Amino acid sequence: MRIIYIHQYFKTPTEGGAVRSFHLAKGLVDAGHEVEMITGGAEDGYDQRWIEGIKVHYLPVGYDQKFGFVKRVVSFLSYIHLAKKLIKKLTRPDLLYVTSTPLTTGLLGLWAKKVLAIPYIFEVRDLWPQAPIEVGAIKNPLLKSGLKRLEKRIYQRAMSLVALSPGIADHLRQVTPSQKIHLIPNFSDLHSFFPMEKKRSLLQKYGLNDELTIAYTGALGQVNAVDELLNLAEMANRKGKNWQFLIMGEGSHENELKASARQKSLTNVHFIPFGAKEKVNEVLSLADFAWISFAHLPVLKTNSPNKFFDGLAAGKAILVNHKGWVYDLVKTHQLGISCLPSKINSAFAKLEKIESDARELEKMGNNSRKLAEQYFHKELAIAHLCKVIEPNKSVENSEEDTFMITG
Missing domain, CATH: 3.40.50.2000 (Glycogen Phosphorylase B;)
Structure with missing residues (x-):
């Protein structure tokens, strides 16, 4: 045909x-x-x-x-x-x-x-x-x-x-x-994205430590709500956490996000230039959680974001900021936790608990990869x-x- x-x-x-x-x-x-x-x-x-x-x-x-x-x-x-x-x-x-x-x-x-x-x-x-x-x-x-x-x-x-x-x-x-x-x-592209251990050489390349790390890899536009990840980073700073936040992407709000991070002195936030899929998988290999976010509009609950499926294939626990289809999958299949704006304190407490529970984090990541292999x-x-x-x-x-x- x-x-x-x-x-x-x-x-x-x-x-x-x-x-x-x-x-x-x-x-x-x-x-x-x-x-x-x-x-x-x-x-x-x-x-x-x-x-x-x-x-x-x-x-x-x-x-x-x-x-x-x-x-x-x-x-x-x-x-x-x-x-x-x-x-x-x-x-x-x-x-x-x-x-x-x-x-x-x-x-x-x-x-x-x-x-x-x-x-x-x-x-x-x-x-x-x-x-x-x-x-x-x-x-x-x-x-x-x-x-x-x-x-x-x-x-x-x-x-x-x-x-x-x-x-x-x-x-x-x-x-x-x-x-x-x-x-x-x-x-999910199971060949381009796959679970990897955090390599010391890569941590050094990006100036990172082996601490709890949350990564966003996607568009930096009006509807992507990446500013909420900055809010979480600010809370981590305030509470003396050594957590790290990686933002890899480009878009209309990129400069605004960088300016906000500078204004809030968020040295725990690292902006990484947009890159090909191999580079995205490299960045995800350094993360414990993949951050999936959208603005809180009813229509955006229907989205099927690429970054979510990349995170599944990479075997990452998922941190989602909005209700909808992705939220339901995370909850049903125990892929990670939700970080709704109204419940950020509760989400932070869960992250603190998971920070010292390597087995729980591994379980979430394994569930993600399994879901990708079975259905996506x-x-x-x-x-x-x-x-x-x-x-x-x-x-x-x-x-x-x-x-x-x-x-």
Whole structure:
């Protein structure tokens, strides 16, 4: 089958960041499909590369999380315009696999179905426009209602929908009750991420001691609530703890977080430059807990964050700041502890207890790796996607297997 994969922010493991589309596309290629990826990011005009059997088309469309609202809209619409022109030049595909965000990628699916009679599957990574509405990025009532109508039309006209979490799947059922919905969460790369002992040489490299360490590896944006990790670091400072806090990432709030750490004299907080997956695993190897955080908005409870699945594969105990799907998994499978803002004192006391209980910490980490191996390895996600694309093919684990671990 010929598949055109639409993802505006396609990344490879060597680039770092969210690499779900890379693994799914490569999995489809390995299964015998022909996959062409259309993405943005080319600096000087159009570029094309072969990456692990995937033919990747890079369009000259820039994007940065630091972009303001207007600049983001221009980026989204430029990508749609150039992608349409490219699709018309390519050999006709059997299917478009369209992934959000942004929601505007769905315009390509609508256009391809109407103008070229090409069906599309739409993958919902985050709930747009609900997320930017709740964050406050979209305030105009007419724009809100217009985007919600567009969302419904994109969902309704797709051949089927792919949701990344049970919460997203529930939302899709509310918007389009009759649509076929598949649950394929984000997943763990068990080969790139794996349990490692804290190496003395690495501790020295990063200027760290062998003390309780909490690491955040992900985007540093408005919705990521990494400032709450700074609050925990400040409390540790105040109480004379030698705990260490690692923050590895980049984003619109990076400078603000660094300024806050300086202002509070948080010498126990170490900022590490964003890097490829091997570097992320290296940083996680120095941590006892992986910090998973989002702002406290209802829509963000549905998220399926890559950093959580990286932490599972690395065999890390999980420290989560919000309720939702990840919170339920942590609680049900004894992966770690919660650190809700209203219960930070209770969480701190639990961390103090765990600090001197190596067996409990090891148990949590083992539970994380076990969950990744059983339910969240990338091969399972690829097999499920192949089943979505070719329904008559058999697959070892069904959609219901994934629903069993929602907590």
